Amino acid sequence: SCRTCGNCEEHLEQFCEKGATFTYNAPDKHSGGMTYGGYSESIVVDEAFVLQVPGNLDLAGTAPLLCAGITTYSPLRHHGVTKGQKVGIVGLGGLGHMGVKLAKALGAHVVVFTTSLSKVEDALRLGADEVVQSKDEDAMKKHLNSFHFILDTVGAKHDINAYLVLLRRDGNLTQVGVASEPLEVDVTNLIFGRRSFSGSLIGGLKETQEMLDFCGQHNITSDIELIPIQQVNEAYDRLVKGDVKYRFVIDMASLKQAQ
Incomplete structure (x- = not known):
């Protein structure tokens, strides 16, 4: 988000008046390039968009x-x-x-x-x-x-x-x-x-951190099925059929095996 419009200043970055920068296959307003998603071993981001995950929560379920x-x-x-x-x-x-x-x-x-x-x-x-x-x-x-x-x-x-x-x-x-x-x-x-x-549309950064802290206090995570990246096409087909309880999460440790 631009961080300067009225919505951003009110911590509602999801409603940025200058439009969102999506995480994949979208023009990056800051670098001028394209975004390639978060399916990687490491990623460089602006610290303003970093959230803290409570230590008691399972990362995959988070x-x-x-x-x-x-x-x-x-x-x-x-x-x-x-x-x-x-x-x-x-x-x-x-x-x-x-x-x-x-x-x-x-x-x-x-x-x-x-x-x-x-x-x-x-x-x-x-x-x-x-x-x-x-x-x-x-x-x-x-x-x-x-x-x-x-x-x-x-x-x-x-x-x-x-x-x-x-x-x-x-x-x-x-x-x-x-x-x-x-x-x-x-x-x-x-x-x-x-x-x-x-x-309602997702949430801003401040509220997302509040949500993570709330989930940490109540030990709440999503019910997931952890899959290797090699099974992503199969997972997509199952997702279309509604055959998942309740979210697929890709294990990025499997990325090296796919290279």
């Missing part, structure tokens, strides 16, 4: 915290989720499983919504207090007007209105999953209840 972790932590904090509140997590994938862990650590009563009954056991293991099969209309109706906050992690088109009506007065639903098609919102579901619907 890696996804810098994406899925901050993506879910930021809206939970922004909307003031605290002890005793009722929080819904829509979807139990890479983002959703982190949302469950973080919301639970914040003291919330966590309800997971999933279309798959096969994920019930895992949701409870991760810390959910309740699991609702979102296709079960009767089960959904039991939660009408009751949630302080709902975090929607689903990256496919779905009926967002089915969740908006579950919010209590002044409740918020934040969307972090990016669907390939626009979501249709019935504004009457917002107006009648003064509810709000918003989005």
Whole structure:
């Protein structure tokens, strides 16, 4: 980020007004060259963008915290989720499983919504207090007007209105999953209840460090599958099929063997 615009000065570098410099295959605004990603044995970065990982956290399990972790932590904090509140997590994938862990650590009563009954056991293991099969209309109706906050992690088109009506007065639903098609919102579901619907994008450096420290205090890491770089194509195919719990992490020690 530029570090000089209004958003950067407010520690919201992800919303830099001059645009982001992506970590791979993107023009580097400072060097004039291209970025080549972080899959290497070493990397040179500006110290302003270095974060400290708590010593008690497993490094491989910490890696996804810098994406899925901050993506879910930021809206939970922004909307003031605290002890005793009722929080819904829509979807139990890479983002959703982190949302469950973080919301639970914040003291919330966590309800997971999933279309798959096969994920019930895992949701409870991760810390959910309740699991609702979102296709079960009767089960959904039991939660009408009751949630302080709902975090929607689903990256496919779905009926967002089915969740908006579950919010209590002044409740918020934040969307972090990016669907390939626009979501249709019935504004009457917002107006009648003064509810709000918003989005969120990862987090700034200050908040990311806060998230890492929070995870260190609560011993939170991502559930991962560690793979050698030689299996990256196979991992991609499995990722497309949703066959991972819940994030792949590449073991960079295997890089030398690939050279």
